[in-house]
Structure formats: C-alpha cells, structure tokens
Amino acid sequence: MTPGFLRRYQRTGLENPVTFDCLNYLLLSNSILNFRYFDQANLEGASLSCANLEGAFLKGANLQLANLQDANLQDANLEGAKLQRAILQRAILQEAKLRGANLQDANLQEAKLQRAILRGAILRGASLQVANLQDANLEVANLQDANLQDANLSGANLELANLEGADLIRADLVRAYLVRAYLSGAYLSGACLQGADLSGADLQGAGLQGADLQGAYLYQTRRVNVKSLKSARNWEQAVYTKSEWNSDNRQWFPLDQEANEAKIEEIRNLTEGIIDFSSP
Template sequence: MTREQVAAEISGATQRPKLTGKDLSGLDLSGLDFRGADLFSANLDGCRLDGANLANTNLNRAQLRGASLRQATLVGASLYAVVLDGADLSGADLSGSRIIGLLNGVNLSGALLRRANLGADMANQGMAPARVEMNNAKLRGADLSDANLMHGILSYAQFQGANLRRANLRWADLAGANLSDADVDGADFRNANFDGTSLRGVKGAGSVAGMD
C-alpha cells in the first residue's frame, strides 16, 4: 500500500478503519489520523509515524521495529505482544495505553506514559511474551507517574530525570539501569533487582517501598 491508499482507507471507513495484517513497512505515514483503527498484526517496520494520531488503536501483535513515532499520540492504545525494538517514540503520548512486548533499545525520552500499563500478564504466561522487555531503553525525562511496570525487564534502561512517582515496579529487573535524578516519590520497588543500578540523586527515596 502507498500513503495515499492508507489515507483513503482511513477516510473512507464508515466505522473503525481496518488495516489488520497489512504490510505498511517503510511508508511515511507521518501526521495521519489513525484514531480507533484496527492495526492488529500489521507490519509497520521502519515506518515514519511522526505526529500521527494513533489514540485508541489496536496495535496488538503489530511489528514496528525501527519505526519513528516521535510526538505521536497513542493515548489508550492497545499494544499487546507488540514488537517495538529500536523504535523512536521520543515525546510521544502513551498515557493510559496497554503495552506488553519487545521494546528493547526503544527511545521513549520525554514521552508521556502516565497511568500506562506495562505490567506482566502472569495469567497468560503461555503467551509470548508475558511481560514487557525494555533492555537498554531510553526513558530520560519520561513521565511514568502512576504507571505499572510490574515484572518488567528493564536492565540497563536509562531513567535519568524521569518521573516515576507512584509507579509500580515490583519484581522489575533494573540491573544496570540508571535512575539518576529520577523522582520516585511514592513508587513501589519491592522485590526489584537493583544489581548495578545507579540511584545517584534520586528524589523521594524516603517514601519508596523496596528501595532500602
């Protein structure tokens, strides 16, 4: 499909735009309005979606390796079993979204993830993956207030200056992660792995559970 065909598919839809399983890899779809679209299992590898509106979309099992979603809106989107390895979501808004999948090396610097649910689905451990994998993720200055990252694999993730107020990071793997100058007031880190984690200048540590 071309950008023009995708735009026509969206604008011509009488109900929820349906792009399930479509190969949209490598397309420049920046600025398009995908609100509420069904992109289940779509191939968006290498796509440019900068500034696109993907609020309340179904991106379950979608592939977005190396995609660019800078300043994109994904409020309330569902990203179950998504592949976002190496994607750039700097400045994107993922508030209230549901995310489980592969986000290794993802760039979420300055992104909004308020009340986002990235917690493990332990009731479905037979499904792959059952938890979010964010090794080497960049989350500098990101807003993760009230977010759920329970059981998240976050080794060597960069949280410098991030807002983690009231976030749930119970059982999270933070080995080698950098939380320098992050605000962790009211966060829950019980049973988290802090092997080699940098906590220099962390704010609000006195009110945190599990950061002894």
C-alpha cells in the same frame, strides 16, 4: 468496502505487492481494506480512523500526521514506518511489528500494544497515557520525554531503552525488564515496580516518590539519589545484591542474603547522597 481505486489495483500473494506513492490525505475512515499491501506507501495525513488494517503490510510507509484513531492494526507490519505526529488514540496494535518505526510526538493514548514489537522504535515525546504495552518489546527504543502516565508496561522488555525525562507516573512496571535502561530525570512517582529488573539502570535524578519497589532488583543500578530512593514505598523489600530469578515464586532471591541485608542497613543509615549498587 474497499475503495474502488484500490480494488482496481488489488493483488493476491506477496509476490506482486503494489506500492502506492500518492495516497496522502485520503479519507478512508471506517473502511474495511481487503487490500493489505501498502509497503512504502505515502499515506501522509490520510484519514484512517476506525479502518480495519488487521495484518496489513505497511513496512516503511509514510503515515506522518495520519489519523488512525480507533483503527485495527493488530498484527500489522509497520517496521520502519514513519508515524511522526500520527493519531493512534485507542488504536488496536496488539502484536504489531513496529521495529525501527518513527512515532515521535505520536498520540497513542489508550492504544492497545500488548506484545507489540517496538525494538529500536522512536517514541520521543509520544503520548502513551493509559496505553497497554504489556509484554511489549521496547528494547533500545527511544522514549525520551514520552508521556506514559498510567500506562501498563508489565512484563515489557525495556532493556537499554532511553527513558530520559519520561513521565511514568503511576505506570504499571510489574516485572518489567529495565536492564541498563537510561532513566535519568524520569518521573516514577507512584509507579509499581514490583519484581522489576532494574539491574545496571541509570537512575540519575529520577523521581521515585511513592513508587512501589517491593521485590524490585536494583543490583548494579547506578547514580541513585538516596532521598529519592527512601521516598519510595517498600524500598527495604527491594533486592540490591546479585540474585537469581525464581520463576516458580516469580521473585528475586539474593545469592547472599546477609550481603543484601547489609546493603539495606547501609542505605538505612544514609540521609543523602548518590549511591551505586555495585557490590556482589
């Protein structure tokens, strides 16, 4: 049921959206909110656990400290929303629009974020353990110090994302797009990077122990620690020179196979140091 005070202000159509600025700390758990327009609303600290907000308009809304645990926010518009320290554990956010949203220190453990749009979102210090971010758009997102242990980021777009100090232990990054991503000090132990595109990424101080680099594309990857690289699994099956993606075989093919083999041999002969993969 929609709470009575919301039914009184219900509108139909986008031409007459209502903005609420005094809904903070309300108890709306388990509500089915037929009213969908909460743009710029102040819902700070509100209890919305298990609420059905599918397709809701929450653009620019203040949801700081709100409890959205197990809430259904599928296809909701949360662009520019303030979600600092919000509880979104197990929330359904598939295909949600979170462009530019602030999710700093938010709890998104086990959240479902498949195909969500998080371009430019702030996720610094966010808890995303076991979250499903498959095919999500995290381009230029700030994930500094975020916890992504065991998260599913397969096929995700992380171009130019800031992952400094992020915990990606055992994360699924199969065919993830990490072009020019900043991974300085990131923890990638046990992560699966099969077929991932890391071209131009900065891996200074990144931990790769036990990570799976089978078919990963490392052309122009910068500041790679040799010992860390060689502690990864299948590093000799990674691609280090300019290549093309074969969509049929879903793998990278070096334009010059001999040059790639020469680069692998060069790494094989190194015992320590920092290396950039900038050769053609």
